[in-house]
Amino acid sequence: MNLLDIYNRLKSHFGKQHWWPADTPFEVIVGAILTQNTSWKNVERAIENLKDEGVLSPEGIYRISEKKLQTLLKPSGFFKIKAKRLKNFINFLFEKYEGNLNHFLSLEPSLLRSELLGIKGIGKETADSIILYAANKPTFVVDAYTRRVFERLGMIEKDATYDEIKQLFEEHLPRDTEIYNEFHALIVELAKDTCKKRPVCEKCPLENNCNF
DNA sequence: GGCCAGGACACCA
DNA sequence: TGGTGTCATGGC
Numbered sequence: 001m002n003l004l005d006i007y008n009r010l011k012s013h014f015g016k017q018h019w020w021p022a023d024t025p026f027e028v029i030v031g032a033i034l035t036q037n038t039s040w041k042n043v044e045r046a047i048e049n050l051k052d053e054g055v056l057s058p059e060g061i062y063r064i065s066e067k068k069l070q071t072l073l074k075p076s077g078f079f080k081i082k083a084k085r086l087k088n089f090i091n092f093l094f095e096k097y098e099g100n101l102n103h104f105l106s107l108e109p110s111l112l113r114s115e116l117l118g119i120k121g122i123g124k125e126t127a128d129s130i131i132l133y134a135a136n137k138p139t140f141v142v143d144a145y146t147r148r149v150f151e152r153l154g155m156i157e158k159d160a161t162y163d164e165i166k167q168l169f170e171e172h173l174p175r176d177t178e179i180y181n182e183f184h185a186l187i188v189e190l191a192k193d194t195c196k197k198r199p200v201c202e203k204c205p206l207e208n209n210c211n212f
Numbered sequence: 213g214g215c216c217a218g219g220a221c222a223c224c225a
Numbered sequence: 226t227g228g229t230g231t232c233a234t235g236g237c
Binding site for chain 1: 218221
């Protein structure tokens with residue numbers, strides 16, 4: 001079973017995932033930073049706080065004090081460092097792109113990635129999530145679920161690096177934003193639904209191929 | 213009451 | 226470059 005087979009099996013089993021769960025590209029970026037090592041439920045609470053406060057926009061985050069931002073982000077955990085990371089991104093956006101998010105997101109993908117990785121607090125997964133789900137450009141997102149699931153399937157080594165895993169997927173799948181988008185979301189759904197802990201795989205569509 | 217969640221970074225050797 | 230500690234709330 002190759003990667004495309006797995007993708008198709010997951011897709012027919014779980015259906016379309018409609019990711020990223022956000023109303024705007026900016027909300028995707030905020031969510032991508034807030035969800036670092038954090039359950040999505042807690043991220044949703046923090047995003048609700050930002051909406052209620054009327055600051056879920058580049059201008060809003062730019063103007064709000066870091067101290068106030070911390071209090072709004074509390075439900076998502078790591079609130080001090082996440083407030084700083086959001087501020088880092090926003091200050092970068094205003095200093096280098098005049099706060100114009102559309103302009104920034106329309107950059108050529110490899111340039112967009114290097115710009116994002118230059119911001120303190122945005123690592124590879126967060127950068128790729130922003131490129132794929134906010135800018136709608138084809139880059140594969142690797143996360144802890146991807147690693148866990150495909151280690152169990154025997155398709156990646158346990159010491160494989162982020163870039164090695166990313167490259168594996170991109171080399172064996174059509175370079176298609178829609179496929180990258182759905183596949184990552186389906187992996188998350190699979191891992192959350194059936195692969196979390198042992199015993200696993202009662203409902204797993206990959207059961208017969210998982211050697212865990 | 214311990215473990216973990218859609219990571220990233222500083223520090224150290 | 227690789228390993229380890231830190232950041233912190235909420236659900237189970």
